[in-house]
Amino acid sequence: MHRKLIGAAALSVFSTLAHAQSSVTLYGWLDEGVSYANHVTTSAGPRSKVFYGSGVNGGDRWGLRGQEDLGGGLKAVFTLENGFNASNGALGQGGDLFGRQAFVGLSKDGIGAVTFGRQYVLSQTFVGNEFSAGGQTALGNYGFHPNDLDMFTSSRVNNAVKLSSADFAGFRFGAMYAFSNQAGAFQGSVPTTTPANAGASSAYSLGSHYANGPFAIGVAYTSINFPTAAAPPYPVTIANINTNGLRRTNTFGVGAGYTIGPVHVFGNYTDTHLQPLAGEQSTVQSGELGATYFITPALQATLDDAYTKLSGAFTGRWNQINSALSYSLSKRTDVYVLAIYQKASGSNRVNGVIVPVEASIGSSSTFVATSAGANNQFVGRVGLRVKF
Secondary structure (H helix, E strand, C coil): CHHHHHHHHHHHHHHHHHHHCEEEEEEEEEEEEEEEEEEECCCCCCEEEEEEEECCCCCCEEEEEEEEEEECCEEEEEEEEEEECCCCCCECHHHCCCCCEEEEEEEECCCEEEEEEEEECHHHHHHHHHHCHHHHCCCHHHCCCHHHCCCCCCCEEEEEEEEEECCECCEEEEEEEECCCCCCCCCCCCCCCCCCCCCCCCEEEEEEEEEECCEEEEEEEEEEECHHHCCCCCCCCCCCHHHHCEEEEEEEEEEEEEEECCEEEEEEEEEEEEEECCCCCEEEEEEEEEEEEECCCCEEEEEEEEEEEEECCCCEEEEEEEEEEEEECCCCEEEEEEEEEEEEEEEEEECCEEEECCCCCCCCCCCCCCECCCCEEEEEEEEEEEEC
16 A cells, blocks of 8 residues: 555656646737827828727737647747737738747757747848847837838748757857748749749748847848738839739848947848849848937837838838837836837839839838828827736
8 A cells, every 4th residue: 555655646746747847828918009190091182190009019919839848858849829909809910810820849958949830030030020129119010111021020921841049159040941832833943923822932031140248130031932922911012013913022131239238229231122023123221220228127218210222113212210118017018109200202103103102101001001192201109018
């Protein structure tokens, strides 16, 4: 009887330890607020509007993240992340249940991980998230470059295999390939017309990141075939390529940051080549420089300038000044105030007619509608974000 009791106790302890080595975490956040924008497109011409908006300072989401310890430093990992609009409860990402992320994989301590599924490209992971006003401040989707052509946010691809290294003395690197699952559409073998399966598109992404004390730098390159037919569906509206469609986008990005006392300085540069199915290639270059001042541990202010240039058959310039003030009520809850101004210049083609380029604040028109022929636009916002 004594041996049986000892055995049962040992089994109970082992089961408890095994359970402790595995975990599933529920997480998410909600971002709600009221915004003001001038020069907004309406059927009656340009108008100002005050509107309720969700997911500006990072999209509303909830997710499950888990791992199982397989022994010897090897773990099975997974992430399922749902995006939605808290203002009306609607699903985001085209109605996909786990449209933000959905992947499973294996990780090894000291080596890295391999994951499979719907995942972010490395341009966002290694550059956009850390070295842009949109990625690291309350500006969120108002602070990214026009149309997010350099893939700093919401840049997810399906059917992806991703290799992510461990941290080696501050250095990390990664590589990703996303399958089109379509015959003849492997990366490097691209037809001159849109694939028969318009939902299929292949992609690859490479990147690295280094951090040492107050300094950090990241670099990435991403290439996507038929991006307007895949996830993410880019809202491309420049140089008439929205009409002809895109054959491929190639984007290179580098960003860096440095902290000096209570001040964090950051910046980035991106070069994106847009290859249409027909016509001249366009190049979109963006440069950004900003700083965040931590007035107190809870109160921080950000000022940032971003400049985007379109070259090719048409010309366009967008200069955007971003400012933000945020206050943390707790580790999970913060309130913020935003003010953004953008000035545009140059020419564009819309339905075959050459017109001046328009100002357009936000990573897509989901957040702020394109201005109605105006070359400038102002947006202000007061918001609240709660994480869990």
